[in-house]
Amino acid sequence: MSEGVGFIRSEPVLAMVPGWEALGAPVSQGQQVIPMAQQASMAEEVSMAFSSLANARLSSRSRVTDARQxxxxxxQEAEAMLAKVPDVQRRSLDELVAWLRQHPQLTPGELDARLDGFSAEACHRYLALAYARDALGASGDAHGLAGKLDQALATLMQRHGQAIELGIEIGPLAQATQAQGVADVGALRGVYCDFLCDYRGLRHAWDELRARFGDAAIADIAQFMLNGLASHINGPSSSLDSNRLQQVVSDMKLVQALKKLEGDTVALFRQLAGEPSGVRTF
Known part of the structure; x- marks a missing residue:
């Protein structure tokens, strides 16, 4: 039979690759040959990718479990914590719980916006979420509301955990100091948390105390700080740097000494001017 115009028959051309027989099949011309070492490297990369994916999934599940816990x-601890932070209004907490029941499918952004209307203070927001978590219990599981509250609590603790813990810790002493007429609980809690979380030295402390509480209360606020620091240092645990704690303690004592020196100096000048000073002469 004569062959006309048609397909051109071609035989496979074996590539001269050492050990090709071991592969079990000839390699045709134009086919890329992947060296064994490169194949092993690719297999290792694929294995690492799957391992990373598995670890990421495990990590995600772990975070969910941690947030739930x-x-x-x-x-469970909401009531005990609220007893230490008396400036949180129960009515506002109950209103938040009622609002959450009406909006079980809310987004994290909507929850943050609602908390913005409740309070800007991290300690208050945390207690509000804890109270809501306790009040709603498992009733929010149908729409995943409990999980959203858990995640919001975990995020808040991750970002402001130190300030939250200190704010709850100093609560009883702040109440006692308020009862003495020194300052209100919120202001006392605020200066305590600010100084322990982000202390900037004696000059800044002096200016802050004067600006927040007025000149007359500086010594009393410094004593409040010293009492709070003593309780914290003698407490069961502290995550704060010991050097920072010692610096704050030392500076608060200096604040008291400077305030006394200032008062004595003013009294002396009044005495020299012939005004009643209250300073006893010897």
């Missing part, structure tokens, strides 16, 4: 514990 934190939320459950916060809910």
């Amino acid at each position: 934190l939320g459950s514990r916060a809910g």
Whole structure:
């Protein structure tokens, strides 16, 4: 049979690759040959990718579990924590719980916006979420509301955990100091948390105390700080740097000494001017 115009028959051309027989099949011309070492490297990369994906999934599940445990514990401790932070209004807390029941499918952004209307203070926001978590219990599971509260609590603790813990810790002493007429609980809690979380030295402390509480209360506020620091240092645990704590203690004592020196100096000048000073002469 004569062959006309048609397909051109071609035989496969074996590539001269050492050990090709071991591969079990000839390699045709134009086919790329992947060296064994490169194949092993690719297999290792694929294995690492799957391993990373598996680890990421495990990490995600772990975070969810941790958040759930934190939320459950916060809910159980809500009442005890609220007893130490008396400036949180129960009516506002109940209003938040009622609002959450009406909006079980809310987004994290909507929850943050609602908390903005409740308070800007991290300690207050945390206690509000803990109270809501306890009040709602498992009733929010149908729409994943409990999980959203758990995640919000975990995020808040991750960002402001130190300030939240200090704010709850100093509560009883702040109440006692308020009862003495020195300052209100919120202001006392604020200066305590600010100084321990972000202390900037003696000059800044002096200016802050004067600006927040007025000149007459500086010594009393410094004593409040010293009492709070003593309680914190002698407490069961402290996550704060010991050098910072010692610096704040030392500076608060200096604040008291400077305030006394200032008062004595003013009294002396009044005495020299012939005004009643209250300073006893010898």
